[in-house]
Amino acid sequence: MAIKTELQDHYNVLDNWDINSVDPCSWRMVTCSSDGYVSALGLPSQRLSGKLSPGIGNLTRLQSVLLQNNAISGTIPSTIGRLGMLQTLDMSDNHLTGSIPTSLGDLKNLNYLKLNNNSLSGVLPESLATINGLALVDLSFNNLSGPVPKISARTFSIAGNSMICGVKSGDNCSSVSLDPLSYPPDDLKIQPQQAMSRSHRIAIICGATVGSVAFVAIVVGMLLWWRHRRNQQIFFDVNATDQYDPEVCLGHLKKYTFKELRASTNNFNSKNILGEGGYGIVYKGFLRDGSIVAVKRLKDYNAVGGEVQFQTEVEVISLAVHRNLLRLIGFCTTECERLLVYPYMPNGSVASQLRG
Structure with missing residues (x-):
């Protein structure tokens, strides 16, 4: 209080x-x-x-x-x-x-x-x-x-x-300094009789400009492609058998492997079903650290809209705060699976809490 x-x-x-x-x-x-x-x-x-x-x-x-x-x-x-x-x-x-x-x-x-x-x-x-x-x-x-x-x-x-x-x-802060950049004076002189024609200079300038723009476009394109590939590799548990990387997380959310959640629910055994809603089935899971969780296995994963949309939804759900909502604690995503992990509520109906 x-x-x-x-x-x-x-x-x-x-x-x-x-x-x-x-x-x-x-x-x-x-x-x-x-x-x-x-x-x-x-x-x-x-x-x-x-x-x-x-x-x-x-x-x-x-x-x-x-x-x-x-x-x-x-x-x-x-x-x-x-x-x-x-x-x-x-x-x-x-x-x-x-x-x-x-x-x-x-x-x-x-x-x-x-x-x-x-x-x-x-x-x-x-x-x-x-x-x-x-x-x-x-x-x-x-x-x-x-x-x-x-x-x-x-x-x-x-x-x-x-x-x-x-x-x-x-070193002490007083000894930290940044030396200003210095450039040598331009001593190059062009003799009038050796100066290139105006049209020649314009052609060189235009060519250099076009080349620079093309180079920048290529670099930016490669950077965007690399970031997309890297984000996809980090977010997706593509093989569904990778070992859990403790450094991969979305804020305070833990990223579980599909293998880990499948084992916790005894291969999604029907005996562990806590309830079923419009968007998925909820299973009781026993993690290796001894904690008990509720694992929601989403239906129709293709309708989620891909890894970017799913990541956005995971982040939004994790920040949703309401007395009638359970807080999301983790997730798992593969090429063909989407799973959400919630705290297990032993004294209440998890199905009613998670039903879509």
């Missing part, structure tokens, strides 16, 4: 967060694990203001905190470093100030960190370099300064911080 107390909820989004309730799992925007612990807070784009309470550090089973696109101000509480199971922290597009707490380095399971578009200042903590599983770090458009630690993230953005010194090399 300390979190609700320090946040200003102008639109009563948190009106059912009742201090007298013994079960916070029934609260809006709260997701719980199968053993009844709060595992996720999803409050993006809810027009919340105020401050984030240090009491968030008491929710030690949190795996995902989504507070992006609000008007939350103040500092990031250092107690957030107690959330040892946290995998996703998104507080982008708020009004946060102060420095990034060193305690973030204690989040050894963190793989998705977004603090961009705030007013954070100070030096980036060296402790961020000790987190080995980072897939994405976005600290762009703040007021950060000083050297940048060697953060081992697949995607790392620090743009829009004018006081950043550059990649740390052991």
Whole structure:
């Protein structure tokens, strides 16, 4: 309740967060694990203001905190470093100030960190370099300064911080400098009698221009083709037997292999069916780590519209927040399969929750 107390909820989004309730799992925007612990807070784009309470550090089973696109101000509480199971922290597009707490380095399971578009200042903590599983770090458009630690993230953005010194090399910021480019004077002189004709010069200029445009078009085309192929290879589990790559993810969503989900449902055994809706069948799955999930195997996969459309839908579903919706935790896609993974709800009808 300390979190609700320090946040200003102008639109009563948190009106059912009742201090007298013994079960916070029934609260809006709260997701719980199968053993009844709060595992996720999803409050993006809810027009919340105020401050984030240090009491968030008491929710030690949190795996995902989504507070992006609000008007939350103040500092990031250092107690957030107690959330040892946290995998996703998104507080982008708020009004946060102060420095990034060193305690973030204690989040050894963190793989998705977004603090961009705030007013954070100070030096980036060296402790961020000790987190080995980072897939994405976005600290762009703040007021950060000083050297940048060697953060081992697949995607790392620090743009829009004018006081950043550059990649740390052991030197002080005062010794970091950029030498201006210099060009030698043009000593070339053309004698009048040797100057080429105007028509000749125009022909050369036109030829060079056309050649340059063609070269740029070829390079851009090759780049777009390469990016399309790379995105397709990353997103698709084409062979349906590849080993899971822990670095491949869409935000806080986990990418499962088809082999992994097929094994978890005992080859989609009919005995594991929890329900069936207009868009697919829901199976009970037992993952290798012991967790129980609900696996929705979509029908008519060709109607989804290809990998780009499916990826977009997955991202939209993952951010959908409503008290009557289960939060998406993962997905799998192959050339002929589309599967969504949701938390298993032992005390309710999963079929009714997931029915299309």
